[in-house]
Amino acid sequence: MPPLPSYEDALSRVLAAIPAPLPRRTRELRFAFGATLAEPILADRDQPPFNRVTMDGYALHAADIVPGVRLRVVGEVPAGAEPDINITAGQTAKVSTGAPLPPGADAVIRHEWTTVSADQGFPEVAFTINSASPGDCVHPQGADARASQPILNTGARITPITLAIAAGAGVTRAQVIAGPPIVHIISSGDEIVPSQTPTATLRPSQIRNSNSEMLQAAIPAFGASLRDSELIPDDPHTTVESVDRALSAADVLVTIGGVSAGEHDHFPAAFKKAGVQTIIHGVAIQPGKPVLIGRRPNDGALVVALPGNPVSVLAVMHLFLWPILRHLAGAPSDLPWRPARLAGETNAKPTRALYRPAIEIEPGLVEVPQWHGSGDLIHASRTHGLIEIPPASAPIPAHTTLRFLPYPSRTAAPPDVAP
Secondary structure: OOOOOOHHHHHHHHHHOOOOOOOOEEEEHHHOOOOEEOOOEEOOOOEOOOOEEOOOEEEEOHHHOOOOOEEEEEEEEOOOOOOOOOOOOOEEEEEOOOOEOOOOOOEEEEHHHEEEEOHHHOOEEEEOOOOOOOOOOEEOOOOOEOOOOEEEOOOOEOOHHHHHHHHHOOOOEEEEEOOOOEEEEEEEOOOEEOOOOOHHHOOOOOEEOHHHHHHHHHHHHOOOEEEEEEEEOOOHHHHHHHHHHHHHHOOEEEEEOOOOOOOOOOHHHHHHHOOOEEEEEOOOEEOOOOOEEEEOOOOOOEEEEEOOOHHHHHHHHHHHHHHHHHHHOOOOOOOOOEEEEEOOOEOOOOOOEEEEEEEEEEOOEEEOOOOOOOOOOHHHOOOOEEEEEOOOOOOEOOOOEEEEEEOOOOOOOOOOOOO
């Protein structure tokens, strides 16, 4: 069996196999913030689709407004209703903001400029203004765009505002280019339960899905958009269905657990069935050795399969997922490694590089806390990044200068936690 690649070799192979930035593709716009449209979005009907009232008040003929005028109220049109009245000279109708202007009316006088009375047995309204103009408080039909005209042009950036414009035309998916990659997370394991599960319902052999929570929080810091996160059982049929569905909806599928060679590890077979071609499977690092990364050639969808232990997830998501997402977004894939000295002697392994969570005591000086293996996330709670400990047959002496990778989300030292 050939030796496993080093971290640098594995990452180089992965990035070389991934075209970047992301090609033009059809995406749900709500998961494509920061991307740009590769085609215009057209109005599906006039915008607005009717003469829209912009203020609560009274619809009428503007010419009827003269000093001291009183008009008969012949009906009411709330927002969302179809007018069933026709306004003639001397008449008015009560209307709400967003309602269609009733036929015959050409203006709206806001409610604050009226007084209501009921003289002579029928409702009337008196106006406190002396004149009005056609179009007052009316947003004319088609004023923003006519049906089939562009409302967003090619090259428009997807923002909350442009997303709302597209939604107003009934558009939820469009061709986009560049922008943040879209990530879908699948966690697997019969021992895993949702993170919100109450203690009273947990069996002693079960654990909460904390890995997914950590990964979801990191995705925006890595420059990507999270589409969804799901938890599935150790079942081959369910795994195949979930993997295929996620690959069709996202640029990158990130899986947690189920990636080794055990009988309950169904992800590798599901990837193969979905047409994913493996780029790497196994890297000479600790933690994170079983990591699998692959790509589906027909649509370019990627798989980054993480081991299930939490410190493995922490390490691999920074070492591989972070540069991959930067690469896909068209940004430099180089991570912000910087030199740092060891505060104390640190153990090493002769065949694998270690990537240990470390505390930056002061700029350029790091301490590697004691740990109990890759299942021990508590020891990482006060850490600020990963220190790279190269393969060695003896401990690395204190004051040795190594590479240190700060977490991208770090803004201040995390608070202490109880031991």
